Amino acid sequence: MxxxxxxxxxxxxxxxxxxxxxxxxxxxxxxxxxxxxxxxxxxxxxxxxxxxxxxxxxxxxxxxxNLSLNGYIKDLAENLNDIYGGNNTKINVDVQDFHLGIDTIIPLGMIVNEIISNSLKYAFSDDDNGIINIEFNSNKCYVLIIEDNGKGIPDNIDIENPGTLGLQLINTLVKQLNGEIELERKSGTKFIIRF
The missing domain is CATH 1.10.287 (Helix Hairpins)
Incomplete structure (x- = not known):
């Protein structure tokens, strides 16, 4: 064989x-x-x-x-929208078609899973027309940006020391990729992850 x-x-x-x-x-x-x-x-x-x-x-x-990141992220986002997207949420995927090894793509996919799931569950009310944008590109490093136009993460949640399992998992996975995470709370929520 x-x-x-x-x-x-x-x-x-x-x-x-x-x-x-x-x-x-x-x-x-x-x-x-x-x-x-x-x-x-x-x-x-x-x-x-x-x-x-x-x-x-x-x-x-x-x-x-190697796995095509573009196809994987699109399928993952579509699956999550089918599960949680009871509202009118649109997910836009703009991912350069990098081929990454399994040791990178599994934590990266789980990060996308956590952020998109949280957006779909908490960011929008039933009558909102929610939008989630996923971007992934590379210049000097890989950059994953996931943003929504929802109500935003409350100011009392500290991204460095979160009390929720999802945010703790995101932090752990970003560290596994030797990356850094940035959170913007203007007109929704925007995660910027560089590794």
């Missing part, structure tokens, strides 16, 4: 195992009636789905060590 076939099989198995984990989480969530607990399970499922999507894309890719 050549190396390419082994790698394809590995990504296929990882994707399948992550889907099994997702199913187990779903089954476990059915034992609870508390809406907060059910939402926590759903958020965990979405994090696992974000990782599973990477392996699915790698399995389908011609270049096993």
């Amino acid at each position: 050549d190396e390419r076939i082994r790698e394809l099989e590995l990504h296929h198995r990882i994707k399948n195992n992550l889907q099994i984990i997702n199913s187990l989480i779903n089954l476990q969530s059915e034992n609870f009636d508390d809406e907060d607990v059910i939402n926590a399970f759903r958020d965990t499922q979405n994090r696992v789905s974000s990782m599973s999507l990477v392996h699915q894309k790698l399995y389908q890719s011609q270049e096993l060590n």
Whole structure:
């Protein structure tokens, strides 16, 4: 068996195992009636789905060590909008088609997952026409910008020491990429991540 076939099989198995984990989480969530607990399970499922999507894309890719970021981010944003976008939210994706290794794309995808999920859940009321923009480019470093035109993150939330799991996870993943994060709170929320 050549190396390419082994790698394809590995990504296929990882994707399948992550889907099994997702199913187990779903089954476990059915034992609870508390809406907060059910939402926590759903958020965990979405994090696992974000990782599973990477392996699915790698399995389908011609270049096993690299994944097209543009297609991955578009699919991820579309999946999240299907799950959380009960309002009229539009997600615009302007991502240069870099090919990044799996050690970069998994944390990057999870960062996108967390920020977009939070925007879709908290930034807009039901009758808002929300807009979320995702940009990714490179000049001297990689720059990810995610912004929305929603109500914004409250001033009392410190991005460096957040009390929420989502923001803590974002900070941890940015550090994993040896990056830095900046938050702007003008007319919505804007995350700028450089690494």
